[in-house]
Amino acid sequence: MKTIVTHFTPDLDAIGAVWLLKRFLKGWDEAEVKYTAAGTTLNDEPVDSDADVLHVDTGFGFFDHHQLAEDTCATKLVFEHLRESQKSKVKSQKEGMKNFNEEALERLVEVVNGVDHFQEVYFPNPNADFYDFGLVAELDGWKLMYGDDYDKYVEHALI
Template sequence: MKQIVTHANPDLDAIVSAWLAQDFLFQGDKSEVLFVSRKVPEKFMLHADCLVDVGNTYCPEAYRFDHKPPAFQNRNRTCATRLVWEYLLSIGAAVAHLKPLVDITYQGDTHRNSAALKQSRIDGPHAELTKLKTEHKDTTEVYQRMVLWLRSYTKNL
């Protein structure tokens, strides 16, 4: 079982990056997503198969995808979702069509403003995550429902 680690109370960047790892990086393998403290316990830093939006390390070959210092001096230059997506593109995965999702995830993560982000907060992925978080207390439940939603949403991109 592959272990993908991200932070508790996940935002859209944590969720989309974990989903990209599950469905594309580890496609065909059984995998699980664990939600841990932002100060990641050392056993996960050392032994998790993939870290997204936590760990302060960017090392794609080792499947470490964080955009916060010291990985990047300016955390707003990119986001975990974009880092995983760019890596997937570089290895030839069929993910080019996900660019609109990556772009709004990045905009939301770095407080940029755009019409697409506003729309996402009305009826897109940001709205769906907010809704699921009010309906379900369990993070894994929220994540799993969000994954189903993302799979269907990205079919139409």
């Protein structure tokens, strides 16, 4: 069984990385999502040592950005990996779709990266009500509603 590991109380970056992997990495659409403390790995195993376990936004591995000085995030690292390996490993879950829409995904990834680096304070009209109805605000609400049931709000976000 393939496993994607992220940190407890996953944020938009962690969920975005999980979504990209489950949606576009061949063989990972049914992967189980597990959680660990931020910065740690599943069962304290060395990060990236098992081909069937991917850590995102935790563990200081290939898909974690916390050890890097770059303006990046886990979602962006996953996206860049998928873009590079698109021809051999990327797949679509929907029949008839040939590949992912790189331009649309790149725009989505840039929003996630901005939010992960608290750039929303520079958004136009930062106090406007429409921000309260976006995915970040919904995620905050799900965290309050579901507490430690991380699968519940990851499930909602992946819909």
